[in-house]
Structures are given as structure tokens and as C-alpha cells.
Amino acid sequence: MEPVNLSVIYYSATGTVHALARAVAEGAEKAGARVRVRKVAETAPAEAIGARPEWARHLRDSGDVAEAGHDDLSWADAVLFGTPTRFGSPASQLRAFIDTTGPLWFAGRLADKVYSGFTASNTAHGGQESTLLALANTFYHWGGVIVPPGYTDPVQFKSGNPYGTSHVVGDGVPDEVALQAARYQARRAVDVAALLKAGRRTR
Template sequence: MNQPVNLTIVYYSATGTIATIAQEMADCAGKAGAEVRLRRVPELAPRSAIESNPAWAAHAAATADVPEAVPDDLVWADAVLMGSPTRFGNVSSQLKQFVDTLSEPWRRGLLSDKVYSGFTSTGTAHGGHETTLLALSHTFVHLGGVIVPPGYTHPDKWSDGNPYGTSHCDHGGTHAVDDTTRAAARVQTERVLRFAASVKAAPAEPAAA
């Protein structure tokens, strides 16, 4: 019998959009039989900045019990979904800081040969969806990962319009995660799990002579 896929979802979310997408992915994966770790990365912003934005402060309080990501969460995983809001067309500093803690398992080859895929959100319609997802893919390449984008492989991805990964535009906090984004998140999650199961079942490479 095939073993279930171990899926780690690592994300940063300030006001909740990315967290909502991450939870949708976690729910989908759990229903599909995967073992799931949902992890947020540590917040780096000062308390004064968080408290100056009511939505940011409310989300920080609401997700305080979500475990923080550690490198072992990626070592454990067969597949990794990594999410970040766009920051000037790039990943958030919070997620990047977590990535910068991965040197030791990376040096030991413990993060390679896993399936990786990314998701994002922006406040404006053309605010860096693709560039942020491509920036994440650069990290996945350095880790030796197998990148599995959702592509235009399902009608729900044509509706979502982003082959690089799930993305959502909240129009400055006025547009909550909707059915289109949720459906795209499920398509991406299911595809990641399918490829991860194949990679996990593949015979190990023989040791170098």
C-alpha cells in the first residue's frame, strides 16, 4: 500500500489572505489523505506597525496558535506549498528570513527531490503575481526541488488565470478570497499531491561509485 504524502504548507500572511488560501490547501490535502503540517513563519515587523493596522493586529491575534515553521518541517515533507504576499514584486521579508534558515538541511541534501509549488496574493491587479511566484521558483531550484506549477490544466485554472500558482487580488483589502481562488487552490494542491506521490514511490537513485 502506498504511504500518504507528507505535505508542509509554509506561509506568511499579514492580514489573512494568504492564510485563508493556505487553510483551503490544507483542508483539500487532508481530504485527499495527505499528512499535513500547516505552518506560519515568524513575524518580523515591530508591534507598533502591527497595531497601527487593525486588520493586521486582528489576524496576528487570530493565528497566534498556528505553529511556526522550522527547517524540520521541510525535511519531513514529500511536498511543500509555500505562500507569500507580494512585496514590491517579490516575496515578503518574513518568508525570506525563514528560507535563509534552511542552509544546514540544504547542505546535507535533505531538501532535494521533493515537490515544490508556490502561491501568492497582491493588493492590486497587476502588482506582482507572476514575479513573486517566479521568485519562489528560484528558491525551489536551489533546493533541488521538483517544481510543479498548476498550469492551465483544469477549467478552474483558466478561470483563475495564473498558470504559475494560485494567486488572489484583494484590491486593497476589499475583496476577500472567493470561490475562484479557492477552486484554483484545490487544483494546485491536488496536482502537487499527485506528483509527490509519484516521486515518493520512485526507486531511489543508486549511490555514486
């Protein structure tokens, strides 16, 4: 069976979502997928970044991660998007990338792929669920197949978010529960994408 192609496309200011993206990639690779990890371009002004040392540091530390392009969407059978919450919505940097995808959408090249999302917020009630639901609004327009983790694995009863992996930044760096949840979410996305891919070959 041909492997699933999975893209992890994310924005991370200080490294939390980056860590979750890495765990997503690990889970997908362990499930047998070919994986691309891509960050979206930073659009914040230099003075805003420089005012927060951890933001500037992560920007330097992640300099080797390639930036996302339309080919990463066209190539993929499944795409997991990661973003911090911004007032209960995806970060503007990720939205800026998504807003460039109109030509792919219009040509039908984003339909029938598996999509899922993951996020982080500063506080426990900082908009994690609304951010993931807002991401799903885009997937509906694309005609995507939305695959949330749900409560389909024991780790989800520990992580507590059936919409997608999430982490509270105020609790520190992502712990093993959050990383396990990210790996599981990726494996679930790969499994569903593999079934869809196999089904298309037999039609």
C-alpha cells in the same frame, strides 16, 4: 501506498494568504496527504503592526497556528509556500525563514521534493507572477521538483494564473474560484509527490 507528507508554510499579514493556505491544506487532505500547516514568524516591529488594525487582528486570530521549523521541511515530500507580494517579491518574513535553511540544503535534505507557491497582492498587476517566479529561484537551488498548476484544470482558466494560486486583495476575501484553485494546486502537488515517492520505492 504510504501517504504523501505535505507542509504548507506561509506568511500572512491580514489573513488573505492564511485563507489560501487553509484551502491548500483542504485540497491536500482530500487527496490523501498528511498535512502540516505552519506560519513563519512575524518579524515586523510592533508599531508597524499596530498602525494597521487588520494586521494586529489577524496576528491575534492566528495565534493557534504553529510556527514553521526545519523539521517541517525535512518531514515533507511536498511543500507549498504562501506569501503576499512585496514589490514583486516574497515577503521578508518568509524570506527570513528560507534564509535559515542553509544547513538543510547543504546536507541535501531539500532536494527531490515537490515545491509550489501561492500568493496575493493588492492589485491585479501587483507582482503576483514575479513573486512566484522569485520563489522558484529558491527551489532551483534546492534541487526541488517544481509543480505549478499550469492550465491543467478548468478552474485555472477562471483563476488565470498557471504559476500558482493568486488573489487580488482589492477584490475582497478569496472567492470560491481562488479557493478551488488553491485546492486543485495542492491535489496536483500531492499526485506528483506520490508518483515520485512510489518510483523511489521501486528503484
